[in-house]
Amino acid sequence: MLITIVSFLVVIAVIILAHELGHFITAKASRVKVEEFGLGYPPRLFGIKRGETLYSLNAIPIGGFTKMAGEEDPKIKRSLASKGRGIRLLVLSAGSLMNALLPLLLFSIAFMVPHNVVVGQVLVEEVAPNSPAAMVGIEPGDTLVSLNEKPVQNISNLQRYTYLNLGREVSLLIQHSDATTEEVQIIPRWKPPEGQGAMGVLVSMTNQTTIRQHEPFWRAIPQGIGECIETFVLFKNAILSLIIGATSMEIAGPVGIAQMTGEVAKAGISPLLEFAAFLS
Structure with a gap:
C-alpha cells in the first residue's frame, strides 16, 4: 500500500x-x-x-x-x-x-536506466480457422522470429508490433518446426472474432531468459522519440477500435490509476518512468 x-x-x-x-x-x-x-x-x-x-x-x-x-x-x-x-x-x-514533451524525456531516461527484460522464442500453439494466420500457412509449432524486420523477442513485442499495424500488411518471418524459415505477408484485423486476436494465433514463450538492458544516451534519445511516436499511434488505434466497436471502453478513476501505478512500480524504475510518460 x-x-x-x-x-x-x-x-x-x-x-x-x-x-x-x-x-x-x-x-x-x-x-x-x-x-x-x-x-x-x-x-x-x-x-x-x-x-x-x-x-x-x-x-x-x-x-x-x-x-x-x-x-x-x-x-x-x-x-x-x-x-x-x-x-x-x-x-x-x-x-x-x-506535457507533450515530457514523455520524450521520460522514455529516454527509461531506456538509459538498467532494467530486466524477459526474452525467448514466441511459439505458435494454436491457429484459428480462417484467420489471417491460417490463410498464410502459419501452423502450430512455428516460431515467430520478426515482424517488419523487428525482432520478436517476447509476447509483448508481438502484441505491440501487431497493434501498431492494424489493417496494414506486414512482413512476418517465421521458423517452421523443421528449422526452415519463411517470410509471409499478413494483415492484422481491426475487428477479429472474440478470443482470436488480430492475427488469429495463440502463442507461448519458450527458452525464456532474463537479460539486463540499458542504452547510452545517444541511443536512448532516438529510441525515446520512436517510443513517443509509437505511443501516439497506439492511442489513435485504440480510439478507432472504440469507434468501430472492436473494443469496449474501460474507465479507471484516480484509485484505479493509483493501483496500476503501484503494480508498475513493483516492476522497477524503468517501467514506472514509461508508465508516467504514458499518463502524461
Missing part, C-alpha cells in the same frame, strides 16, 4: 510539475509577473518567497497552479492580460506543450 501511494504521488507530481513549469518559464521569459507557483491545491502547507514569487507546497496533491498578475486585467503592471495575443497564447498553452 505504501509503495502504491508514494509511487502514485511521485508520478502525479512529476506530471503536474512539468505542466506548471511550462506556464512558469514562459511567463517569466515574457516578463509576466508570477505571484505564486504552487504544487498541490490549498490549504497551503508552507511557502518560500524568492524575489516576487511565492513557491508553495499545498495540502491537496492532485493539481498545481501558476498564479500570474492580472490574468484578466490589462491595467495591472506586467499582467498577463496586458501582453499581446501571441504571448498570452504561448503562456497558456505552454503547460500542454510541456
